[in-house]
Amino acid sequence: MALSLDERLVQVVPSERQLRHQSMEFYGFIHFTVNTFTDREWGEGTEDSRVFNPTDLDAAQWAHAAKEGGMAGLILTCKHHDGFCLWPSRYTDHSVASSPFRGGKGDVVRELSDACRREGLAFGVYLSPWDRNCPLYRTGRDYDDYFIGQLEELLTGYGDIFCVWFDGACGEGPNGKKQQYDWERYYETIRRLQPNACISVCGPDVRWCGNEAGHTRPSEWSVVPLRMRNTEKIAHDSQQQDDEAFRERSITAGDLDLGSREVLQDEKDLIWYPAEVNTSIRPGWFYHAKEDNEVKPLEKLIEIYENSVGGNATFLLNLPPDTRGRIHENDVARLREFGAYLRDTYAVNRLAEASLSADVCRPGSSPEHVREDSLETWFSTPDGATDCRITMRWKQPISVSRVVIKENIRLSQRIERFELLARTKDGLTPVYEGTVVGYKRIAAFPAVETDELVLHILDARVCPTIAFIGVY
Template structure:
């Protein structure tokens, strides 16, 4: 009798084994890439002799004497950008003309031979220190092309380029991103040769060796490398501020390199079967040009245009890199500052109140019927919780109850990308007149974040449905505005 009672008690107190979370769907982002995703908005600063010659690409024969900003205030740059929502700044330390904004010991084409601060100036240091004061991350652009160097195209130039990288990463770190582009070779001054030079883009710089050098100089924190094809961050394929409506964070980059032609479509959309996590960065300028030109003071993009770019960059799972060039005084121009502040107000106004915060949610199914993977996780405000289905289930739907009929303009979705990018297609419906009405019928990828503008509708319920996925969907967040 006693044994029978003991067995009965044991059965009543026995608990089921916890349901295992989904296994990662590789590739997955590194910790540094995850942190970069969450930055969402960084600023580009294009500033050099071009600012004073009214050019976009300097030829390399400019006299350092022309570089003389009279009111340079790096604090004004960084303070303005922080107040308007940016998390990091990338400075053009050397553009194609070869002029260095720091006193490089490897060239005379440098700020050290300019009138700025009587040759004692160092814009790289000023910006790096301003970033640290205001808690923004600091990044560098160092053009691989150099229209000033006499030995560009020869092996000795690669050694020169690497020496300058050592200077930057040894003296101005920590640096969160190194940016280099595909403009490599063409006509230039080249120490007086004034000729056209071509290089073998796939091999000349020995990029694996060059990047390994940087990693050794700055082992921690990890620097992310941007170029047309990565290895960490890729170009989005245009300079208009538009990521693909389908935007996979993965590509195969074995045959890609900075400057290779004809890869814009792949870079814009990514590849569903990509073997490496190389997410898209969307670079665009607030003005028609990348450097300041007085004739463009009336052509600064409007706050509404910048909001549209936000939706086609951050709103498509990428990070926005917005160029804001200082003028000849060394200040962000008043026109640019006003637009940035008005844009920030617009973002805050449009995304002020999440109608789905803590809202009731129900799912047609969830993983093992375990609370750890229940529908309520998508509205709890915790980025580490998520709704997931069983491994064999690659579709599913969520219904978010807003409580009462409210006007809706935007729906925001996020996958838990620590476990990989999974969703291939989805739809969104709104409850109206006793029926589910289609709002988004052709959604494809989600990734870190997807913001869907919808025609202003009145509804009390939103239904999100994953119609296809590479593996069981893992959704961490749904917001409604």
């Protein structure tokens, strides 16, 4: 008997590495290279290595600022498009070894990877396939050998790597030709040397959300067509030259729906491919002194966080060190504010004080399971019961403005539509209407005083699963 569409969709589930990655939720990017000292966003590859000369580099300060901001890890631009390496690569002289930094004995990758581990943060690497300095670029196999050599240095010399981040920039070489990247060879190298690392953006594990401004989709599906993983299309759609308008563009209307039943019904091949939202804490990806007073306001960071982490994606926030080699004081202050907001807002789950009941429940899958933030236990309904209510009651009214809902995504992404209702003097009143949940949905609404909340699942694929509910 053929499977129904919904039965087919819920067979698509994440790998363990994808689960680990999404559970990190919020982590940082460190953009740092010769561009920091030339005041540019993209280098030409012709810069003198001696221009790289941070006077007070403090990777411990970077890691501590990230930790205070609530981040779980940091990804370093070990080599950007200019080809300058932040570690002493044996494959090129265009690196810290030819700079005045630490007398030519420095290794920024080493310093940051060590600092991350001291702070309990994960460490990841960005390595640009486009290298505007390497004379082998656009020669095919010879350049791929060079790139693989550098990739192996990073994957074997700096401990566990949680993420290898590839973008799709692919410019022309000196002869007007472009390099055809051997993506599958790159992936094989990563899987062999760092099997737990996710390969992001131009990779099979985590997809780019489609813009660099922090904009999000109202319905972010992780079950999408296999063709979404087409790295050549990602490369084509990625930024090909420094362009401020590109950095600020939004998601196009045609890209808003990637995983609805209507989109997927005629798709033969499906994959689990969760989204990452990436943006910078200030307008540029690299540090520019003129932007010191243009750090994103706290309210904007909260909005992006609650729409990304709270919208079934992860949040990658860039923190560019300045020419000293330190995260600027304004950026650090904003991060500290944001970390305090997260800790204060989500510190106490008021669900602990509530009684729970459900109008329909799969045997052995009690609503009591949603109290613990875990994928080991969960609430569910029998197959086919796609409409259900979980009721939360308190002895005394409480103030509520945030409800966190998490599915058990080990069993795929199922919830299509839900609403939250709060009991007020006018009876049960809708306070929030949402579509997908996935890994996490943060339902944010104006504070309401209530002694009863109802999570009403209006539609789901086969049956809903709910692993956790938080009331704040």
